[in-house]
Amino acid sequence: xxxxxxxxxxxxxxxxxxxxxxxxxxxxxxxxxxxxxxxxxxxxxxxxxxxxxxxxxxxxxxxxxxxxxxxxxxxxxxxxxxxxxxxxxxxxxxxxxxxxxxxxxxxxxxxxxxxxxxxxxxxxxxxxxxxxxxxxxxxxxxxxxxxxxxxxxxxxxxxxxxxxxxxxxxxxxxxxxxxxxxxxxxxxxxxxxxxxxxxxxxxxxxxxxxxxxxxxxxxxxxxxxxxxxxx
Numbered sequence: 001x002x003x004x005x006x007x008x009x010x011x012x013x014x015x016x017x018x019x020x021x022x023x024x025x026x027x028x029x030x031x032x033x034x035x036x037x038x039x040x041x042x043x044x045x046x047x048x049x050x051x052x053x054x055x056x057x058x059x060x061x062x063x064x065x066x067x068x069x070x071x072x073x074x075x076x077x078x079x080x081x082x083x084x085x086x087x088x089x090x091x092x093x094x095x096x097x098x099x100x101x102x103x104x105x106x107x108x109x110x111x112x113x114x115x116x117x118x119x120x121x122x123x124x125x126x127x128x129x130x131x132x133x134x135x136x137x138x139x140x141x142x143x144x145x146x147x148x149x150x151x152x153x154x155x156x157x158x159x160x161x162x163x164x165x166x167x168x169x170x171x172x173x174x175x176x177x178x179x180x181x182x183x184x185x186x187x188x189x190x191x192x193x194x195x196x197x198x199x200x201x202x203x204x205x206x207x208x209x210x211x212x213x214x215x216x217x218x219x220x221x222x223x224x225x226x227x228x229x230x231x
Contacts, residue, residue, distance in 0.1 A: 002068075003161050003194045004030040004053065009062035011048050011217075022048040023059070024217040030162070030210075035188040035195045037205040040214035046198050047166065049214060053196065054164050055083045067161050084113055088155030088163040090184075092170035094147045096139040096154075102126075103135040106153040117157070125153045128190060129183060145176030152183055156191065163187070165197040169204060181207055 011023040022045045030036055040046040051057035053064055055071050064071045066086060071079060088109075096105050106125060107117040126132045129149045139147055148168060155163045165184060169177035185207045187193045197208070205211050211222040 001032045002029050003032050003034075003066065004196070005063075005065040005068075006053065007063045007065070009049070009052060009064065010060050011045075011052060011057070012060045021217050023052070023219075026062070026214075026217075026219040028212060028219060028221060030194050030196060032194055033188055033192040034210065035185055035208045036197070036210040036212060037208045038196065038198045038212045038214055038219075039200065039202050039205065042200065044214045045217040046214040049219070050164050050166055050196070050198055053162075054087055054089065055079050084109065085158060086161040088158060088160040090148070090151050090155050090163060090165040090168045092167040094139070094144075094151050094171075096147060096150055098139050101136050101138060102131055102142070102150050102153075105139070105150050106157055109154060109158050113158075121157065121159075125156055128186065129153050143176070144172050145179055148172065148176070148180050149183060152180070152187065156187055156193065159191070161194065163193055163195045165195060167198055167200065169199065169201070177201075177204060 006026055006028050009023055009026040013020045013022055026049060038046045038049065048057065052059045058072060069082070074082060097108060100108065103122060103126070107122060110117040126135055129152060131146070131149055131153065134142060134146060142150070169180050172180060181204050184195055184197065188195050199205065210224060213220045213222055
């Protein structure tokens with residue numbers, strides 16, 4: 001089942017001679033349970049792509065459909081609610097609430113939406129991410145890898161249509177980086193979760209289902225993980 005469809009997406013910053021074409025006619029789609037990685041050099045347009053898909057930035061032209069709903073035909077308030085309930089974010093800088101425990105940080109998106117968390121779902125996520133013995137710890141009592149696990153749990157708790165991971169291993173060493181990728185892969189299989197991850201490190205793409213490359217605003221689908229074009 002198709003979860004995400006990006007059609008002829010373009011993003012232009014500035015005007016006249018100062019125009020920057022960050023994205024150029026980008027088209028691709030993702031199915032439910034698919035784990036895809038976007039690679040590219042700094043400034044290639046991959047973060048702009050993620051921001052547009054996450055409805056954090058508005059494209060200049062083109063369409064983004066999530067579960068067959070066009071994000072940018074919605075009114076702003078409607079789009080904000082849709083994003084909160086259907087898109088999970090995992091950031092490089094974790095962005096945890098320092099005053100909340102591990103368990104409270106994971107439940108935070110549900111509480112923000114004025115809903116009651118399902119405790120069985122919280123317990124399952126704590127178990128899947130290996131955080132049960134850290135549930136009452138504050139972020140400053142955790143390692144970087146553990147904090148990123150909490151961020152993944154927070155993204156999973158709403159059972160979103162799509163998780164967007166923006167350089168989720170950027171602040172981690174190689175061991176913790178691979179651990180985070182393995183956890184994202186486990187989430188994609190365990191929950192049939194669709195994940196789109198940005199990374200500058202092509203060594204971390206060996207577990208994903210598809211690799212997309214963005215170069216100078218142009219997206220190329222490199223296919224599956226066995227594709228030798230990554231080397």
